[in-house]
Amino acid sequence: MATTGRGDGAAGAAGAAGAYRATIGATAAVAALRDALPPALADAVAGFEQHLRLERNRSPHTVRAYVGDVVGYLDHLSRLGGRSARDIELASLRGWLAAQRDRSASRATMARRSASLRTFCAWAHRAGLLSDDPGQLLASPKARRELPAVLRADQAARVMTADAPEADEAIRLRDRLVVELLYASGVRVSELIGLDIDDVDRRRRVLRVLGKGSKERTVPYGLAADDALGGWLATGRPTLVTAASGSALLLGVRGGRLDVRAARRIVHDRAARVDGAPDLGPHGLRHSAATHLLEGGADLRTVQEVLGHADLATTQIYTHVSVERLRRTYRQAHPRA
Numbered sequence: 001m002a003t004t005g006r007g008d009g010a011a012g013a014a015g016a017a018g019a020y021r022a023t024i025g026a027t028a029a030v031a032a033l034r035d036a037l038p039p040a041l042a043d044a045v046a047g048f049e050q051h052l053r054l055e056r057n058r059s060p061h062t063v064r065a066y067v068g069d070v071v072g073y074l075d076h077l078s079r080l081g082g083r084s085a086r087d088i089e090l091a092s093l094r095g096w097l098a099a100q101r102d103r104s105a106s107r108a109t110m111a112r113r114s115a116s117l118r119t120f121c122a123w124a125h126r127a128g129l130l131s132d133d134p135g136q137l138l139a140s141p142k143a144r145r146e147l148p149a150v151l152r153a154d155q156a157a158r159v160m161t162a163d164a165p166e167a168d169e170a171i172r173l174r175d176r177l178v179v180e181l182l183y184a185s186g187v188r189v190s191e192l193i194g195l196d197i198d199d200v201d202r203r204r205r206v207l208r209v210l211g212k213g214s215k216e217r218t219v220p221y222g223l224a225a226d227d228a229l230g231g232w233l234a235t236g237r238p239t240l241v242t243a244a245s246g247s248a249l250l251l252g253v254r255g256g257r258l259d260v261r262a263a264r265r266i267v268h269d270r271a272a273r274v275d276g277a278p279d280l281g282p283h284g285l286r287h288s289a290a291t292h293l294l295e296g297g298a299d300l301r302t303v304q305e306v307l308g309h310a311d312l313a314t315t316q317i318y319t320h321v322s323v324e325r326l327r328r329t330y331r332q333a334h335p336r337a
Helices: 006-024 028-036 039-055 060-079 090-102 107-126 153-160 169-185 189-193 223-240 260-272 282-295 300-307 317-333
Strands: 206-210 216-220
Touching (some): 028 039, 039 107, 060 090, 060 107, 090 107, 153 260, 153 282, 169 189, 169 206, 169 260, 169 282, 189 260, 189 282, 216 300, 260 282, 282 300
Antiparallel strands (some): 206 216
């Protein structure tokens, strides 16, 4: 990478960091580390972030995680005297990962951090910032695939009706629609809050969903969710709508588009009101939808398409959930289990 003057580099890095915080929502700690990087390293982070967002079309969540990991490593490198990407070596990569492991980072977190550094080094090599690619020599611990917590069908039914008694009618209608659509369609929470009114086809009872990688898919939903939609559109949404609402399907209390944090709180609170239900969020309803589809006889390819998984192996974890539930039932019911 060509050496930049500190003034030009610092100005470019500061501008990139400001955009990063505004568009991705970096934590204060990561933003502070990023601002303190030497200019050439800060510019490398900005280029990598742009690569993830524009060329690889990664989700904001993935960009935030990968950039945060890379900033953490580059902070480590700068403390060792590194001033540009050309100072990256396998030893410092391994040293930073070892320090993270010593801090009791989970296996899944370590796998992601290794992936972040490998992706960054590969990009830097292609961009001419590195003469070789030390990241390809990094080992990656396999993330343990935990069986996700899922609701039983009867618990799911109770979550759908577990209204907050103190909430206004518009909020009750919205919250019911949030859980009904998450469970009925299996969409991701980011996909749910991104829905506009025109993305809902009530005649065919399908949603037009923009998923990971900006891939569009059509997802069906059932009669119960359609009933919740009808109530929300007729009574709930008109109560909350403002000039800031635009075409957003789901609205917050101030009329803007509902955000991820609020959607998670809605699901957590409703699950907490159901005795015996596991503590779960929107992803737990997605897990439950997939598991119940398989238990009801849906084939794996259909569930893959509904969930928007690029790889069938990702969908196969739900077969493990169903088998584990079958084994538990067998152990409880069979006299010679």
